[in-house]
Amino acid sequence: MGDSSVTGTIAADSSDVLPALPLGVWRPTKETLHRYIQIVGKVALAKGIRRNHWWHMTYRVNARGWTTLPLGSATDGPVFTCAFDFFDHVLRISNDRGSQEEIPLAEQSVAGFYAETMRGLRDLGVEVELPFPTPYDLPDHGRPFAEDEEHHHYDPAAAQRAFRVTSQVGRILEDFSASYSGKISPVQLFWHTFDLAVQRFSDRKIDMPENVDPVTREAYSREEISAGFWFGDDKVPEPTFYSYTAPEPEGLTELPLRPPEARWVPSGSAHAAYYSYDAARRSADPVGAALDFLHSAYAAGSRLAGWDAPALACPGGITDPVLGSLWKGWPE
Structure with missing residues (x-):
């Protein structure tokens, strides 16, 4: 595989099914980009x-980067989207009146990006005031974006490689999602934790103590099994596939995971299943290895949580049993 990351730089290589992206190599860009997406x-x-x-x-992954859903409402226009383009290296803000603004991602600080983004929105007729214009759950969470001159590093090649990773992993998560017919989230990029994930839900409502914060209450109001990927952080210093079941059923960590390199690890007050992204890259079938991990973690969680996995199965994205038994692809 072509990979210049060992020299401390990152160059695109479309031949990699799962491109290399060591955390240490692109971390300065990641820290800046994380605040941009927040x-x-x-x-x-x-x-x-x-x-x-x-x-x-949340964001959706498209062919050029990460985009919001259409924002605004029928009575509070204009409708607009904000899309990070990692080929032109701009934030492209577009509205439904045919106008757009482009905010460069390189050669400016978080403070500069924040000011330009707010200006671009105003110029497009979008009035918005952020109640908390500070980072969420980051070391500098108390510093306003408008004052952050510290984070200003943006390597276009590293950012584009990170996008390609989410593009490829997004396809894997879509493939995984196709096999489930119950309530399921989109494959989405979460800006607070900078991870790409999809959640499967059961109908079981979860009662939480009154002191649980509103974000957590809504995120975990139903029993779920989450599957995803993140780029790594101080606690897990490498890109990693993960899965967890919430609430965690008793005995979960006693069930086996696949491939052999996958493992259960403590995560807060519970556990998560981890499988190294680089372990998948080294395998003979990187996509198959990642899917094997995701399916094994789901099988463990759904079994102990009492889900009717056969009834919720949707092989190949087909729910009709007759069609499923006959399906061989579109006719020629």
Whole structure:
């Protein structure tokens, strides 16, 4: 595989099914980009039409980067989207009146990006005020975006490689999602934790103590099994596939995972299943290895949580049993 990451730089290589992206190599860009997506994510939180489990404020992966859903409402226009383009390296804000603004991602600080993004929105007729214009759950959470001159590193090649990773992993998560017919989230990029994930839900409502914060209450109001990927952090310093069941059923960590490198690890007050992204890359079938992990973690969680997995199965994205038994692809 072509990979220049060992030299401390990152170059695109479309031949990699799962491109290499060591955390240490692109971390300065990741720290800046994380704050960029939090700024725009908070715009989506303020201007989106609320959906269950916060699905209105997340990003979707498209062919050029990460985009919000259409924002605004029928009575509070204009309708607009904010899309990170990792080929032109701009944030492209477009409205339904045919106008757009482009905010460069490189050669400016978080403070500069924040100011330009707010200006671009105003110029497009979008009035928005962020109640908390500071990072969420990051070390500098108390510092306003408008004052952050520290984070200003943006390597276009690294950012584009990170996008390609989410594009490829997104396809894997879509493939995994196709086999489930119950309530399921979109495959979405969460800006607070910078991970790409999909959640499967049961009908079981979860009672939580009164002191649980509103974000957590809505996110985990139903029993769920989550599957996803993140780029790594101080606790897990490498890109990693993960899965967890919430609430965690008793005995979950005693059930086996696949492939052999996958493992259960403590995560807060519970556990998560981890499988190294680089372990998948090294396998003979990287996509198959990642899917094997996701399916094994789901099988463990659904079994102990008492889900009717056969009834919820949707092989190949087909729910009709007759069609499923006959399906061999589209006719020629």
